Amino acid sequence: MSMLKIFVGTMYGGALDVAEQVKPLFEEAGHEVAILENPSLADLTAADTDLALFCVSTTGSGDYPGGFAPFANAIAEQSPGLAALRYGLIALGDSSYGETFCGAGRQLDDLLAGQGAxxxxxxxxxxAMETFMADDAAIPWVEEWIDSQQLKVA
Ligand SMILES: Cc1cc2nc3c(=O)[nH]c(=O)nc-3n(C[C@H](O)[C@H](O)[C@H](O)COP(=O)(O)O)c2cc1C
Known part of the structure; x- marks a missing residue:
């Protein structure tokens, strides 16, 4: 069965909630789904990781949430090469933070692209200024993502 890993970076649980809410959508599309909080680089480089969704919020001044930072730093430092990886990315943030809006998600996107993903x-x-519950935006986005990227395997 096709495996989809959801990598989560969260402080207050919003990004984890998104992961849990969208999980059934992928299951209905024929994927086995694993939600990874505090992921390790090995989770990403494992042979069964060819499709991933990242749900990542931003803290500090455009920074990765604490439990996610070692993972992102490991990608940057160890440069594993991720040419086999296809991914989607949901960034949570708050535009009242100005320039650092969704900074962690944007940094991660650059990092993954730099590794060939x-x-x-x-x-x-x-x-968060516009959408109180991130799921309200994430669920329709994932439905459309599965459809437009032809991710249905069942
Ligand atoms: C201390 C703190 C710093 C934050 N810094 C940023 C930031 O730099 N950029 C941003 O877009 N959002 C920032 N946010 C907003 C969070 O990313 C946003 O509320 C998000 O929905 C939290 O998701 P979570 O529940 O998964 O942690 C910050 C929030 C807090 C509490």
Whole structure:
């Protein structure tokens, strides 16, 4: 069965909630889904990781959430090469932070692209100023993502 890993970076649980809410959509599309909080580089470089969704919020001044930072730093430092990886990215942020809006998601996107990974579709940026519950934006986005990227395997 096709495996989809959802890599989560969160402080207050919003990004994890998004991962949990969209999980059934991927299951209905025929994927086995694993949600990874505090992921390790090995989770990403494992042979069964060819399709991934990243749900990542931003803290500090455009920084990765604490539990996610070692993972992102490991990608940057160890430069594993991710040419086999296709991914989608949902960034959570708050536009009242100005220039650092969705900074972690944007940094991660650059980092993955720099390793040769291929983003499928556009990045979703969820603005807490506009969307109280991030799921409200994420669920329709994932439905459309599965459809437009032909990710249905069942
Ligand atoms: C201390 C703190 C710093 C933040 N810094 C940023 C930031 O630099 N850029 C941004 O877009 N959002 C920032 N945010 C907003 C969060 O990313 C946003 O509320 C997000 O929905 C939280 O998701 P979570 O529940 O998964 O942690 C910050 C929030 C807090 C509490």
């Amino acid at each position: 291929l983003r499928l579709g556009e990045r979703l940026e969820v603005d």
